[in-house]
Amino acid sequence: MxxxxxxxxxxxxxxxxxxxxxxxxxxxxxLNLFSTGNKYYIEFTDISGLTVSSPVYADGYKVGVVKKIEYDYDHRGDINTEVEIDQNLRIPKGSSAEIVSDVLGNVKINMLFSNNPRERILPGERIQGGINSGTLGKVADMVPAIEKMLPKLDSILTSVNTLLADPALAASLHNVKTITSNLTVSTRELNVLMAQLNRDVPGMVTRANGVLDNTNKLTRKLSDVDVEGTMNSVNATLNNVRELSERLNSNEGTLGLLMRDPSLYNNLNSTMRDADSLMINLKQHPKRYVHFSVFGKKDK
CATH class of the missing domain: 1.20.5 (Single alpha-helices involved in coiled-coils or other helix-helix interfaces)
Structure with missing residues (x-):
């Protein structure tokens, strides 16, 4: 040292x-400097904010990362992207990739696998890429329609403001409040009525049962009545009345002659007139018919 x-x-x-x-x-x-993943190249015409180290997903699972992005100046509009993907992932022939952006602005690549179990894309080959605008793209597509709706929305809001400023609306709301209060009172009274009915209904049912019992008894008594015998008696009585009427209408018998012979009527009238004359004479000359004297002398 x-x-x-x-x-x-x-x-x-x-x-x-x-x-x-x-x-x-x-x-x-x-980025993993010591990674042993396979390298693939994806061609895009627009990377929409894709950067080096952006993740690569397959079915929602991270399988790689973007290693390099190069713009092709000789062929404008072509962007070559180098990605490193796990060497254990087998990419079928015909698969593609798309760039997806979420609401927060995060950008990633999704692998779209084709149904080709026999052939696969070899490391170093190119994969066709595209853009999936996702939710932001849908919102962007809706912007023109929203712009067209803005004048209508402005007109609707103006109409709503005019309606809210109308005094009739306030009066209507006041009436609604009054109606609601009346409905509350009616509901309370209806509850009281229902409670009273709940108390009275058992008694009414008991009385109704009693009436039904009496009706059943009356029905049983009616069933015991000899209706046929009663009707026979009624028919016999009607026959007697009919025979009596026929005799009265005929010239036979005393009652028939009395009702139909005019001479008897005339004789009775003559007798009544004679009796009336006799009574008048008796009242005018009673001494002719009653003789009474102390000495037994007879008046003339």
Whole structure:
């Protein structure tokens, strides 16, 4: 150690610090200097913020990292991206890659595998790339439609402000408040009525059961009545009444002659007139018909 002067020791420490800093920066960027992954080249026309050390995913799992990005100045619009992918990953022939950006601005590459189990892309070969705008792209596509809607929204807001400034709206809201209060009162009264019905319904049911019992008893009594015999008696009575009516309407018998012979009516009228004349004469000359004297003398 005596051969190393103070300046040499300082130089060695500085070199060691630079080396550690270099490897540390690579590690922080996600680059593994001692990696044994396979290298592939992906062609893009727009990388949309893709940088070195951006991750590469397959089915949501990180399988690699972007190692280098080069712009092709001879063929403008072509961007060559070198990616390092785990050597255990087999990429089928016809697969592609896409750049995806999330809402937070993070950019990554997604591998899109084809269904080709027989052929695969060899390390060092090129993969066709594209861009998936994702949620931000959908929002960007919606911007023109939103711009067209802004005048209509402004008109709608103006109409809403005019409506809110109308005094009739305030009156309507006041009426709604009054109606709500009335509904509250009605609901409370309805609850009281329902409670009363709950108390009265059992008694009503009991009385209804009693009425049903009486009805059943009456039905049983009616079923015991000899309806056929009663109807026979009624029919016999009706026959007697019919025979009596026929006799009264005929010229046979005393009642028939009395009702249908006019001479009897005339004789009765003559008799009544004679009786009436007799009564009048009796009232005018009672002494002719009653003889009474103390000495037995007869008036003439």
């Amino acid at each position: 005596k051969y190393f002067s103070k300046e040499v020791r300082i130089g060695l420490v500085a070199i060691a610090g630079i080396v550690v800093l270099f490897f540390g920066l690579k590690y922080l960027k996600g």
